[in-house]
Amino acid sequence: MTEHDDVIDNTINFDDGRNQRLREAARVVEALLFASSEPLHQQDLAKHLDDKIAVMDVLEMVRRDYAARGVMLEQKGAFFAFRTAPDLGFLLRREKEVVRKFSKAALETLAIIAYHQPVTRTEIEEVRGVAMSRGTLDVLLEAGFVKSGRRRDTPGRPLTYVTTTSFLDHFGLERISDLPGVKELKEAGLLDSLLDGPEAQSELALSQKDTE
The missing domain is CATH 1.10.10.10 (Winged helix-like DNA-binding domain superfamily/Winged helix DNA-binding domain)
Known part of the structure; x- marks a missing residue:
């Protein structure tokens, strides 16, 4: 999209x-x-x-x-x-919060895919500056936030990765171009907090909505 x-x-x-x-x-x-x-x-x-x-x-x-x-x-x-309809959702849904632990590497990888898609595994590693374990992508694929895209028409035909409609739904975006830019992140104080945040695991709360 x-x-x-x-x-x-x-x-x-x-x-x-x-x-x-x-x-x-x-x-x-x-x-x-x-x-x-x-x-x-x-x-x-x-x-x-x-x-x-x-x-x-x-x-x-x-x-x-x-x-x-x-x-x-x-x-x-x-x-x-x-x-x-948004004003009637409370009648049909019960929400429970499921905390899915995403490592710092997974969050960085998700951000890189979102802003640079379609992007290959090698390109992700180049942006992060470190090698990436297979498990990092597996977590994002399992969460439904990313999926496999087309293969690049380059030697080896590497697979690319892109975000999904579930990613847009969860973060309240209509299209990927609605992602905030660097200037907006800095003005909101989010960029600094990400850079200064702990190196340990970060948690991303996902709302799982079940229709009765």
């Missing part, structure tokens, strides 16, 4: 001539989203629609239809999913 991902245009005016065709397409999109346990990419949704119908127009119609309901259409980059 990049800063060039399409964003729903909430200024669209649906005229009567297009309304019926869009309404039928919206029913298809609704069915696909409800049947999927994972967010769906806009291109995957478009494959099920007439070529003359713009998938983003259909998604905007669905978004408007559900704006005042108990569920809403949520966009994360180019991915879409139905989610419980």
Whole structure:
């Protein structure tokens, strides 16, 4: 996902001539989203629609239809999913905090992948200045924050790593370009605290939401 991902245009005016065709397409999109346990990419949704119908127009119609309901259409980059309306979430979820211990190396690796993706293992080691154990990446892969990307078209065809939609969801980001820059981190005092922090393990609290 990049800063060039399409964003729903909430200024669209649906005229009567297009309304019926869009309404039928919206029913298809609704069915696909409800049947999927994972967010769906806009291109995957478009494959099920007439070529003359713009998938983003259909998604905007669905978004408007559900704006005042108990569920809403949520966009994360180019991915879409139905989610419980924020003001009703407390009725359906119980939260328990699961503390997952990430080593300093894992946190540094996650930051490097987030800001430099797609990035290879060797490139991560070059940025950190030290060799990385396989377990460091395994922890991030298991947590669902990173995944394997495409192989580089270079000798050895090394595998690259990128962040996932779960990473965006957990940190409240719509797209990866929403990550704060160095200036913002310094102004918030976060960069200094990271540099001056303990060398021992850091803890990252992950909220695991279970739907009853």
